[in-house]
Amino acid sequence: xxxxxxxxxxxxxxxxxxxxxxxxxxxxxxxxxxxxxxxxxxxxxxxxxxxxxxxxxxxxxxxxxxxxxxxxxxxxxxxxxxxxxxxxxxxxxxxxxxxxxxxxxxxxxxxxxxxxxxxxxxxxxxxxxxxxxxxxxxxxxxxxxxxxxxxxxxxxxxxxxxxxxxxxxxxxxxxxxxxxxxxxxxxxxxxxxxxxxxxxxxxxxxxxxxxxxxxxxxxxxxxxxxxxxxxxxxxxxxxxxxxxxxxxxxxxxxxxxxxxxxxxxxxxxxxxxxxxxxxxxxxxxxxxxxxxxxxxxxxxxxxxxxxxxxxxxxxxxxxxxxxxxxxxxxxxxxxxxxxxxxxxxxxxxxxxxxxxxxx
Amino acid sequence: xxxxxxxxxxxxxxxxxxxxxxxxxxxxxxxxxxxxxxxxxxxxxxxxxxxxxxxxxxxxxxxxxxxxxxxxxxxxxxxxxxxxxxxxxxxxxxxxxxxxxxxxxxxxxxxxxxxxxxxxxxxxxxxxxxxxxxxxxxxxxxxxxxxxxxxxxxxxxxxxxxxxxxxxxxxxxxxxxxx
Numbered sequence: 001x002x003x004x005x006x007x008x009x010x011x012x013x014x015x016x017x018x019x020x021x022x023x024x025x026x027x028x029x030x031x032x033x034x035x036x037x038x039x040x041x042x043x044x045x046x047x048x049x050x051x052x053x054x055x056x057x058x059x060x061x062x063x064x065x066x067x068x069x070x071x072x073x074x075x076x077x078x079x080x081x082x083x084x085x086x087x088x089x090x091x092x093x094x095x096x097x098x099x100x101x102x103x104x105x106x107x108x109x110x111x112x113x114x115x116x117x118x119x120x121x122x123x124x125x126x127x128x129x130x131x132x133x134x135x136x137x138x139x140x141x142x143x144x145x146x147x148x149x150x151x152x153x154x155x156x157x158x159x160x161x162x163x164x165x166x167x168x169x170x171x172x173x174x175x176x177x178x179x180x181x182x183x184x185x186x187x188x189x190x191x192x193x194x195x196x197x198x199x200x201x202x203x204x205x206x207x208x209x210x211x212x213x214x215x216x217x218x219x220x221x222x223x224x225x226x227x228x229x230x231x232x233x234x235x236x237x238x239x240x241x242x243x244x245x246x247x248x249x250x251x252x253x254x255x256x257x258x259x260x261x262x263x264x265x266x267x268x269x270x271x272x273x274x275x276x277x278x279x280x281x282x283x284x285x286x287x288x289x290x291x292x293x294x295x296x297x298x299x300x301x302x303x304x305x306x307x308x309x310x311x312x313x314x315x316x317x318x319x320x321x322x323x324x325x326x327x328x329x330x331x332x333x334x335x336x337x338x339x340x341x342x343x344x345x346x347x348x349x350x351x352x353x354x355x356x357x358x359x
Numbered sequence: 360x361x362x363x364x365x366x367x368x369x370x371x372x373x374x375x376x377x378x379x380x381x382x383x384x385x386x387x388x389x390x391x392x393x394x395x396x397x398x399x400x401x402x403x404x405x406x407x408x409x410x411x412x413x414x415x416x417x418x419x420x421x422x423x424x425x426x427x428x429x430x431x432x433x434x435x436x437x438x439x440x441x442x443x444x445x446x447x448x449x450x451x452x453x454x455x456x457x458x459x460x461x462x463x464x465x466x467x468x469x470x471x472x473x474x475x476x477x478x479x480x481x482x483x484x485x486x487x488x489x490x491x492x493x494x495x496x497x498x499x500x501x502x503x504x505x506x507x508x509x510x511x512x513x514x515x516x517x518x519x520x521x522x523x524x525x526x527x528x529x530x531x532x533x534x535x536x537x538x
Contacts, residue, residue, distance in 0.1 A: 024515045035389035045399075307489045328396065329399075335392075342489035348493050
């Protein structure tokens with residue numbers, strides 16, 4: 001046993017206790033500040049997802065956005081043409097398996113296919129070395145807003161009014177009046193029609209990224225997958241048919257795989273890489289990186305895409321995020337959505353059960 | 360100098376180094392899960408390699424601690440305080456080792472690549488599964504809280520030893536003298 005080195009009590013014991021208390025409280029307060037508890041107005045991933053959830057309704061077990069969709073599987077056959085722009089082994093000529101998901105934007109998994117004129121395509125490329133590339137693309141040319149805060153404000157402005165339960169057109173109008181950057185998107189969507197098929201749509205990354213080549217040079221890009229399937233025109237579904245997209249896809253896959261070309265669009269100097277509301281001119285250099293071949297589909301309830309978070313910041317070496325703030329916000333918000341739906345799927349205490357369990 | 364009333368110099372270096380790393384880790388974690396801006400991404404890129412570094416250092420530290428006993432606590436300390444001291448120390452050791460493992464296991468269960476830096480992944484240590492992911496993700500959150508509160512108690516107790524009792528406990532880790 002150590003000899004007690006007890007000393008007489010120090011002068012000003014109260015002051016010393018106060019000092020200790022002050023240090024402990026200061027550290028706790030700094031932690032609370034960093035964690036956002038002292039700044040309730042801060043836009044957190046949770047608030048972003050809460051806004052989406054208020055808009056789409058409560059659907060336990062489903063994604064909080066792009067809730068309605070179907071799993072697809074196949075592979076990517078790289079042409080090798082992109083290898084000089086990106087060091088990723090994904091782009092050297094060869095085949096890489098993909099797990100994909102075709103979906104509708106919005107938080108309602110029971111929405112009619114015709115309720116929105118946009119479709120989305122998410123892909124996960126599983127590289128042989130254990131790396132992954134995940135991307136979520138939309139069949140539209142630009143994003144309505146450039147910042148996470150504006151996206152939150154847009155979701156709230158076009159979502160149901162807490163008082164009436166219905167969207168308030170005045171609020172949406174006020175939002176668009178104060179957000180002129182949404183002009184390009186509004187101009188496009190005015191004439192956009194809900195496509196009758198997933199397979200003849202062009203899906204775009206919209207957000208910019210960087211490719212990094214073997215010499216360490218980086219190249220700003222946006223990408224798109226362009227269908228080989230010719231446009232099927234306006235032959236819309238029968239009246240009252242709300243789930244025609246899955247049926248169309250299944251029918252086409254029964255006849256053979258469907259293919260898209262992964263095209264990388266290289267920015268010219270001066271093209272915005274941090275603003276998804278601005279399209280790049282059509283004449284930009286485009287490299288055909290290879291073909292995405294989809295040969296199978298499964299319902300999302302038990303398909304391989306169900307438990308995939310298509311977080312656009314999960315990138316192999318050779319692809320990097322840009323300064324586009326929407327990309328990081330998507331990553332942060334998808335993580336919250338993923339925890340909520342996996343928690344519901346896993347029946348964690350305090351979570352709502354997925355609907356199929358309530359029967 | 361390896362006096363019987365102080366920790367071994369190697370243990371002291373590890374203690375202070377890891378205290379900075381762990382405190383940084385807790386703040387990085389709290390910041391990254393509550394932000395949507397660019398800092399979300401760079402905090403995340405610090406979190407994983409730093410966590411694995413803490414894990415490796417914690418194993419070394421545990422091995423060293425088991426072979427090099429800590430200086431005894433002052434004999435006149437009340438029994439409950441000794442119990443709290445020993446309990447919180449083993450709690451801290453447990454969390455230093457468990458938290459990185461849960462983080463690693465959680466990413467494995469979510470079928471995420473466990474990327475430490477661009478192009479370098481750790482292998483998965485658990486099978487993929489949504490329920491497992493959600494349990495581990497929530498455990499990571501609540502144990503982080505426990506970690507932070509245990510750290511506050513540890514720091515408060517150390518200051519109490521140094522400022523109020525003025526016994527040999529704080530100098531045993533600072534290497535200074537209380538004379």
